[in-house]
Amino acid sequence: MFNGTPLMIQGTHSDAGKSAVVTALCRIFAREGYKTAPFKSQNMALNSYITRDGKEIGRAQGVQAEAAGVVATTDMNPILIKPTGDDHSQIVVHGSPYRNMKAGVYRQDFYELGLQIITESYRRLKKEFECIVIEGAGSPAEVNLNDRELVNMRIARLTNAPVILVGDIEKGGVFASLVGTLQLLEEEDRKRVIGVVINKFRGDVSLLEPGLKWFEAYTGLPVLGVIPYVSGLHIEAEDSVVLDSYSKEKDGTKELDIAVIRFPYISNFTDMDPLFSEEDCHVRYVQKAEELGKPDLVILPGSKNTLSDLRFLHESGLANRIQTLVELGTNLIGICGGYQMLGEVVVDEYEVESSLKVGPGLDLIPMKTHMAKEKKTVLSEGMLAFNGKQFLMKGYEIHMGVTTVSDRKDVMPFVVLRDRTDGVQIGNIIGTYFHGIFHNDSFREELVNTLRLKKGLSPIINRSSFDRKREESFDRLADVVSSHLSMDRIKEKMVEFQRLNNKEVGEAHGEKV
Structure with a gap:
């Protein structure tokens, strides 16, 4: 027909x-x-x-x-x-x-x-x-x-x-x-x-x-x-206007509180979708320092304009609040642009994203990021060591930044690929260029159960596959x-x-x- x-x-x-x-x-x-x-x-x-x-x-x-x-x-x-x-x-x-x-x-x-x-x-x-x-x-x-x-x-x-x-x-x-x-x-x-x-x-x-x-x-x-x-x-939403319908306040009926920073130029916010599917996780989007509270996990998502969104963090007071939470032991994950923000400085000398050219990061990881003229877009796969366990990590990368991490014993890579490493793990902080990390069921389960154990809660084993959902x-x-x-x-x-x-x-x- x-x-x-x-x-x-x-x-x-x-x-x-x-x-x-x-x-x-x-x-x-x-x-x-x-x-x-x-x-x-x-x-x-x-x-x-x-x-x-x-x-x-x-x-x-x-x-x-x-x-x-x-x-x-x-x-x-x-x-x-x-x-x-x-x-x-x-x-x-x-x-x-x-x-x-x-x-x-x-x-x-x-x-x-x-x-x-x-x-x-x-x-x-x-x-x-x-x-x-x-x-x-x-x-x-x-x-x-x-x-x-x-x-x-x-x-x-x-x-x-x-x-x-x-x-x-x-x-x-x-x-x-x-x-x-x-x-x-x-x-x-x-x-x-x-x-x-x-x-x-x-x-x-x-x-x-x-x-x-x-x-x-x-x-x-x-x-x-x-x-x-x-x-x-x-099913992933495309238009960021959908974020207006998400909660900013903590939900007392859920055992875990996850705060995602809503940048003005937030990108690939669908990275968080698998966390919404977990019955014990309340995921909320935060734009103001007073909304942040004391979550179990803070996520800095992707950004299409890292320097402008970094400036937003500093001017809104969110940067200081995040730094304080990390010092108190709160877990923090930065993805793509959010990962770049965790370092000492971000430099955009070619103005590929904005005219700001340079801006101070959160200074939580000893690293620097320079924006390149060419964008990297690739499906990626590697092995992740987390909590003493090995996980296969699949995701995708979309970024114009090149990040150089200082060689320190306390800084470990996040993912080991065949020909390189990606991201960092240092204490209670994870940074990565991998989008889709929470779509990996085994890692997501380990991460969420780590947050549960940290609060004295029993782990939940054999969580449902997000792909099946x-x-x-x-x-x-x-x-x-x-x-x-x-x-x-x-x-x-x-x-x-x-x-x-x-x-x-x-x-x-x-x-x-």
Whole structure:
């Protein structure tokens, strides 16, 4: 039935649930036997995913590929924009840094090249896959940007994809946002919308029925489904706005308190997801010194602008508070940019991340970091010695820093790879360039049980595999979405658009269709 057939999911705003719906559809179509690929032409995100060939794409597309049971490639997200400041971003093309650009310059000078890159990527996917689920970004009704946008209706027209518009009822005003978005679309684009989906619904759907009937009568479009809020999913979020929903305060019902510092330019915060899955761990994101308290573990996550985030630590008072906690014996882990902050100084003489050039670190580890011109992106694997035990450690690296650690007897490497070492262990501090360390079940269990023993609690043995929980989450999400969407109607529209496209192509070539 499908032959390179697209379906596009757009939303009324960011965090409407587009990524989750695309993830669900990738799993649904894959379970039906279709070779399925996700596609997001241009993604703005600080959460990255490393492909098997060591390239960098948006994490959501990597996760969606996993849900579809296929290997992620850069064609699934050919352009990745990683903000480094209020008006600057690093532009990543096919998994490698292209250049740092201002928003206005990118919009003016990159559009034609970007469109060419996107078109070529999509054509390759179309040849290889039976079904392509496309994700938009933000809203298609951003009228100030639509003349040169590369991710919403421009892509729907390029791929001749039918569009489903997703609205988030949890934020309120869902009918207003859906109707308003539709009215701001060009007529050609409005005709491409085959229906809408209301997402994250809680409660009795019968109370929503009058609104659904009104919407369909007013717009002439069907409501293709009302998807209930699905809690407890272990699927990575992409947009950092999700962090606003996380707690800042300690949860007294959980035995372990883990505080993650929320930098202004936090990246790859999905590193923490496996800790959220542990029933005895309360993970909270902290932005102020007075919020930190006395946690059992402090984590400094990745950063897209290490020097700016270091300055944030010092100016907010968090730096002094963290140093005091470490002296009192609190465990501290720094990952990637957070690892760089643990040293004596960070130097960015080439201004690859910011114009600050140099800044003092937390001075907790005898090491220095210099930002290089080339970014390292690689899947990594090595052996870790922790608490007298050996663990296989798998992860990925995305960094432009080169860190030199002083040769001292009390400083041990974190991971030993075949040709090098990574990171450090010194007392109650761990620093590493490895992302994904908590996704390693054996190490995570040992670490969490170490925190438990430190508090006089008994260890919990044979904790659940996080990968197994993710797979179960993919299936549970797919089950919920498929049971609440008019899948037959959606597939009919996909085939209808494909048939019309084939007819237009044939007529353009003078063929009889």
